[in-house]
Amino acid sequence: MSAAWAGPDRFPVAVDAVLFGVSAGALKVLLIRRGAEPFLGRWALPGGFLRAGETLEQGVVRELAEEAGVRPDPLVQLGAFSAPGRDPRGPVLSVAFMGLVRVEDHVPHADTDAADAAWATMGALPPLAFDHAEVLKAGHERLLALTRSEPVGLNLLPEAFSLGALQALYEAILGRPLDKRNFRRKALASNLLRDTGLTQLGVAHRAARLYRFDAEAFANRGAGIFL
Amino acid sequence: MSAAWAGPDRFPVAVDAVLFGVSAGALKVLLIRRGAEPFLGRWALPGGFLRAGETLEQGVVRELAEEAGVRPDPLVQLGAFSAPGRDPRGPVLSVAFMGLVRVEDHVPHADTDAADAAWATMGALPPLAFDHAEVLKAGHERLLALTRSEPVGLNLLPEAFSLGALQALYEAILGRPLDKRNFRRKALASNLLRDTGLTQLGVAHRAARLYRFDAEAFANRGAGIFL
DNA sequence: CCTGCTTAGTGTCACGGAAACACTAACCCA
DNA sequence: TGGGTTAGTGTTTCCGTGACACTAAGCAGG
Incomplete structure (x- = not known):
């Protein structure tokens, strides 16, 4: 069967994205304000849960299209995050990606999961939900490293x-x-x-x-x- | 509850490791021969399924202690793999790690999941199960990159x-x-x-x-x- | 039309890291 | 005592990087 088999434990898998943009000569990150528990009202990285039948890349592309109307390129994987307690609902694995998008291509709009969306300036960030501050840090480091080896942007x-x-x-x-x-x-x-x-x-x-x-x-x- | 909640799809999560060692002046990788379906009899990277309540790092450390009796250091995350069809049983997310261990510390021995274990020489590798050839390639690239920035080994x-x-x-x-x-x-x-x-x-x-x-x-x- | 403002466009030098290169020193053994 | 084997040691060349200042062109406003 291509469906479930009995053995291993199963986990919800989230895909989150650190989307950078440039506006007014400064580097920005796309954040959404959460419209649901947990962390209701807190700012967070855009993302959502992976669905059966899609790859991680497909999942994050779908979420970004839905939540932000953008298709970032490049879109590089940052890694998987599994720190205990990172999601108060229980063990949730998060796989994070990093991308660069045009700020003007993104039309901030509310969503089922997002009460609000906005570009935040790096260096003047609000407190973030989950372990997203750590994820963002990893994304920023990766972006800087990438400029040294590839024609990013x-x-x-x-x-x-x-x-x-x-x-x-x-x-x-x-x-x-x-x-x-x-x-x-x-x-x-x-x-x-x-x-x-x-x-x-x-x-x-x-x-x-x-x-x-x-x-x-x-x-x-x-x-x-x-x- | 810290237990399940209804919403998102859930996935089995595997943790796999690319363990390098040096022997007879050559770089080696630790492989196991699978003792169960799928890919029964094929060589594969050591690894196993993540259990509820452990982080990815804990999971891979546990698997490596069980399967190979080693605790690699450094142990760096390579990333998550989710290509469709990578596991014939269905969608299984795999998070891969890379590490370096002493060849003589590892005592190859059979296991519930492994019929055999051996150090294979890079450049003379057997065909591998799942998408492990791709994972190994990523691990090798990461190892070479790491030697340029840290005193590995x-x-x-x-x-x-x-x-x-x-x-x-x-x-x-x-x-x-x-x-x-x-x-x-x-x-x-x-x-x-x-x-x-x-x-x-x-x-x-x-x-x-x-x-x-x-x-x-x-x-x-x-x-x-x-x- | 002239002046001033603003961005485009251009070359040199000094420094430091990286790579190429060969010989002597010490120790053991036969 | 001679041969084998690894230890140990400096110099030079080359290239990438970073610091540095002036002229050129176009437009606007008086």
Whole structure:
């Protein structure tokens, strides 16, 4: 039978997501305010329970589509959390993911499980439900580590973008200023950017050249980083 | 109640371990031969089902004590695996860990679930049950990554060891030769080794100085690496 | 039309970590 | 006493990283 068999203990499995976005030059995390017990009224990471027949990735993608209307890319697994007492209802395994989404793509709206949703600024976070503070910390560390090995964040930019915009994005993610010349040197040396031949229009200063991400070069050459 | 509540679907949760060891100058993985369906007779990673009331770490430690009589250190989580069809019995979530143990500490012996146990050489592996080939690959990548950021493998050496032995260990783990002078320079520069004042005895060549790992320096200074 | 504001765009130098490279020293044994 | 085996030791080159300041271009406002 593909259904249950007798032996092992069974556990509810939650999938939670640390969704980062950039807005107003600062790094933000998507939080929901819980509309049900436990932790009613507390802020928490978006997520929900895994359903029979879906993989963890499918589960978290479904939950994020339902709760936030977004499909993050990349979506990387952070790991499983099982600390005793992390859920007062009993033993619940939580598998957490981390992703980056455009802030403007997300329309905060109430949900069956969420009374409210909002982007919180990293460094000014409310107390979180469950062990979500720990999960968020793991997600933040992973995000920072990922910027060192992969060209993260391109999905947050428009098709064609200036190097200034790319640098501003990375400064927001890392939370510190970067040297303009060093950044440009590495970004161009990555061989992942193609000059579109276009320039900015209607800006009150010298117009910047616009680049696009070369997905093919990225796929072929493996990595390549911007800083 | 701390017991069940009605809502979400529940899943059996397996904990599996990729246990590496070094023997005869080569990197080995501990495998068991399955003594039960499914995959009866196939080689697999050691592991078992999580029981109610224990964390994932506790579960995998228990399974490894039962099945292999070892307590690996470090024991790092690789992540959760949920590919559809990975277990023919139905949806089973597997959370995998990676660890390093002394080969001689492990006494292969049959078990309720394991008909046999053996150290397999990396690069000459039998076909594995479930999705364990994928899990093993993740474990191997994690091991290599870990050597770059932490002094892994010290638990495989005796209390006092020579730099030659340390280098041989790293060469086995990495699967490639290392330059002796560069290795010694970095190892000593790590500030994690203390000269015991002892030297080898009864060897048919110049006796090497013996060092010990300074756990206190490691705890205080955070990282420090050997290569 | 000229001035000022704002962002784009560009090169060099110093430092430190990483890798390549070969010989002498000490000890045992036959 | 000579041969075998591992211990132990410095220097140089190269590359990636980070620090650092000025000119160019476009628009706005007077």
